[in-house]
Amino acid sequence: MSHKLPTMDEFVTDGDRVIHSPTGAWFSAYKGKAEISHRGLGRASCPLPNGDDYWPDEIQEVAAKLLRARIRPAWVQYVR
Secondary structure, eight states, X not given: OEEOOOOGGGEEEETTEEEETTTTEEEEOOTTOOSOOXXXXXXXXXXXXTSEEOOHHHHHXXXXXXXXXXXXXXXXXXXX
């Protein structure tokens, strides 16, 4: 069993939802909000068949960064 840190390239962004491909863990936020509102942990915290082991809190930390990044600051819409 090998502990792995999740990386941003392991995630797929689908609108207001991000999915960690190796584990199937998903995190979503309400439209226009940066905070995680719902989540499903998939196989996080369970060793995967290939022996990789991801920790749920580390996956959630990267997912939160991705969800925050999708929100454009309000002042940007006024700058041209």
